[in-house]
Amino acid sequence: MTSLVYAGLMRPDGNGGLVPELAERYEISEDGLSYVFYVRKGAEFQDGKNVTVDDVIFTIETAKNPIVKSPMRAGWEGVEIEKIDDKTLKFWLKRPYAPFLENTTIGILPKHIWKNIPIEQLNLSELNLSPVGAGPYKISKSFKNGSGLTSLTLNSFSNYVLGEPYIGKIVFNFYPSEVELLNAYQNGDIDSISAVSPQNLAKITRRDGDIKSMNLPRIFGTFFNQNEKPIFLEKPVRQALEMSIDKKQIVRDVLGGYAKEISSPIPEGSFGAIALTESEFNLDKAKTLLEKNGWKFSQEKMIYMKEEKKQATKELSFSISTSNAPDLIRTANILKSSWEKLGAKVDVKVFEISDLNQNVIRSRKYDALLFGEVVGRDPDPFAFWHSSQRNDPGLNIALYTSSKVDKILEEARRLVSREDRAKKYEDFQKEVQADSPSIFLYSPSFIYILPKKIKGVDTEDIVTPSERFANIYKWYIDTKYVWKILHKNN
Secondary structure: OHHHHOOOOEEEOOEOOEEEOOEEEEEEOOOOOEEEEEEOOOOEOOOOOEOOHHHHHHHHHHHHOOOOOOOOHHHHOOOEEEEEEOOEEEEEOOOOOHHHHHHHHOOOOOHHHHOOOOHHHHHHOHHHHOOOOOOOEEEEEEEEEOOEEEEEEEEEOOOOOOOOOOOOEEEEEOOOOHHHHHHHHHOOOOOOEEOOOHHHHOOOOOOOEEEEEEEOOEEEEEEEOOOOOHHHHOHHHHHHHHHOOOHHHHHHHHOOOOEEEOOOOOOOOOOOOOOOOOOOOOHHHHHHHHHHOOOEEEOOOOEEEEOOOOOOOEEOEEEEEEEOOHHHHHHHHHHHHHHHHHOOEEEEEEEOHHHHHHHHHOOOOOOEEEEEEEOOOOOOOHHHHOHHHOOOOOOOOOOOOOHHHHHHHHHHOOOOOHHHHHHHHHHHHHHHHHHOOEEEEEEEEEEEEEEOOEEOOOOOEOOOHHHHHOOHHHOEEOOOOOOHHHHHHO
8 A cells, every 4th residue: 555655756667667756856976975965845655744854754764764664665775864954955975776655655754743752662653544644545444343444435536746646546455365256356346356366367257357467576586506415516506597497488377378478587568578598498409418417317216426536426416495384385296396307305394484584595595596586676696696605694595606797786786877777787698607606587568457448557667566556646537538429329
C-alpha cells in the first residue's frame, strides 16, 4: 500500500527509470558528492498540510534510526542533509555513489502527524492502519477480522502532484493463501490478482482478464563454493556443468514461460544489462571437455573421477543447497537429473528459508547453492561480486575473487555518468562470464492479472511487486460513449 498512499521525492516510472514526484527538479554536482532537491510548490499531504523539507528530513532521520529497522537504512547511512529553505534541501555524500537516486523514492512521512510518537512505538502505532501520505490514493475504509486485515478501500487523492488518478476507487481484498485467492478470482469476487505461480495460472478458466508479465530485477543461479568443494576450482568442471543444463527447459517446465533465460549477473530491465549470450546445451561436448582435462568415467561408480599424482582421487560428486520454495525445489531436481546424466553424483539439500540464510549461507556451508539475488533497477554489483564481500555479511555467495573485477566495480560506483558506468558494467559482466564462477539460470517475471477494461497500463520493469502501481495515476477504464439521440431511439 505504501506505493499508493505515500509519495517520494522520486518515483519509479515503470520502465526501468525514475521520475520526479514530490521533487520539482534536482541537481547533481559534477563530483557526484551533492544532490540538491527542490520540493514542488503546492505539494500537499492527504490531510491538506503542505509538504516541506522538514518532512523529508524527518522521514530520512527516522529511517536511519536502527530502532526502526527500516530496509532503507543502509542507503542513507553516512549521508548528511542540509536544509536550504522550506522547499530546498541538499544531500551530501562521503563519496560518489551512482545509484543514490534510488534512495529518494522513500515515501515521505508527515512530520506533524508522526513527530510525537516515540521511536520505539512507530512500527506498532495505529497510524500505520490509517496512514496519511502524499501519494495518488488515500485509505478511506479498512476491515479486519481475528487473523488480521481483510480489505482496504482507497479513493483517489484529488491534489496528487502528478494529477488526480482517473480511477476513483480501488478495493483490495487480502487472502491467507494462494488457493483462496484463486477461488475468489474464479468466483468473480475480485477482478484482479497478483503473485500467482505459473503452475496455478494454468488452472484459471476465467477469460476476462489480461495477463501482465513484468520484468523483475532478480537473478537465480547456481553459485559454486570452491572453498568447500575443491573440484569447483577447475574452470572446465564449472563449464561442463553449465553445458549440460537446458535452461530453456527450466523456464518452460518450472516457470511456465514466465521467466527469461540469463547468462550474466545483471538481468534485462536493469541498468547496464548486456545482451543474452545463448548458452550451449550439449551433453556430449560437456563430457568431452571433462575428459580433455583428465577426468575419466568410472563404470564401477558410474561417475567421473580424476587421479592426480600425490593427491587423493577426485570424484565429480557434490550437493546443491536451496530453499523449500516449490520453484527452486523443481529447478534443483532438474539440475540433479541433468548432472547425473553428465556423470556426476548430486545430492539435493532443501532448507527452510530462515535456516538456509542463517546456517548455510551466512556460514558459507554449501557445495553449490541454488539461490536468487535482487539486483535492483540501478544495480551496484559490488556487494555480490567484490572479493571483500566473500564473507558474511557480504553477499558474494560465489566467493568470487578477481582483482580486475574488483577494480571495475570500485570505479563504477564512483562514476556519475551513466554512459561511463554502463561501459564498466559491460566489462564487469564479460569478465564474470569468462571466469564462470556461477551458472546464471533465469530471471523471473511478475505475473499480474487485470480486467481487460483497464487501459493505460504500460509498466514493464519493476523492482518490487508494489511497483506494478508505478503509473496507476495514468490508468483508466475503457468507456463506450453513446450519443443521446441513439440511446433514445434504441
